[in-house]
Amino acid sequence: MADQENIFLQSSGTAEDEATLLRDLLGLEPIPDSSGADADEHGLRGPAATVDGVLGFVIQPNDLVSQDPAPGEAQAIDKYPIVIDIWLGRDEAVQMKEARLVFDRLVEARPDVPMLLCHDLDLLVAAYRPGRGVHEFPAGTTIDAPDADKWSEWVEG
């Protein structure tokens, strides 16, 4: 599958709640054909901000949480119950830029919600913690335990 950008939210709302909030914030519309989607996957789309193209979003529960992490197996995303997947197309750099704009809009609009910006499920790009602001991670920082020294103080436990 093409690379996607991911925003993980530490929110107590449901995926449907979050989809509604995102739709209203960014002026999105439902994806017309979501016939293949799971019951709690909510597809939205809207115009990209920096190029002529359509940005797609899927909002769903984060089912990538470690169910029983052994020591040294924690992931940065384990305490974030909602994920927003974002894609544009084949141009990865533009897609990442577009996702960053969405992340920044969310931080501004939802200052009480901790969130992470990731690339293609594996790489940590930025984290937001209420009261502390946004932190940028060095390129190549993974969400996996070997990089926990880089992200542990910026990830809500």
Add this chain to the structure above:
Amino acid sequence: MDGKFSEKERAIADRLHEEGWRVDARRQDDSKEHMKNPESMVRKDPADEGLITEYKTLNSGESKAVNRNIKKASKQVPEDGEVVIDGRNVNLTKENADKAWADLERYDDTRAAKAHVILGNGEIVTYVRGD
């Protein structure tokens, strides 16, 4: 079947081709906007009708990364579909691939009927659901 592969997808297709498998890119279905849009059809021999197959390239060689990417890719394919996970860029070990699949089986987590994992040394290991 007139789709196009990205650079990462092409690298995986080329590795499968070395196994003698025929790989065709599928055309993107824009009406679904990628919600379920697997990118290839793979036929392992001329008599094979082909299976819809999803590719993922790892950015981390940890077992959790293998686990995440198999789950994500598996949601894109039908019940009999397959996934290919490329761990060459991150020197993925067989130990980490084995652990990821064992954990998916242990928790009966989302996983395709078969997952082909390309290790750091280029070897392909195939895992079968329920084996």
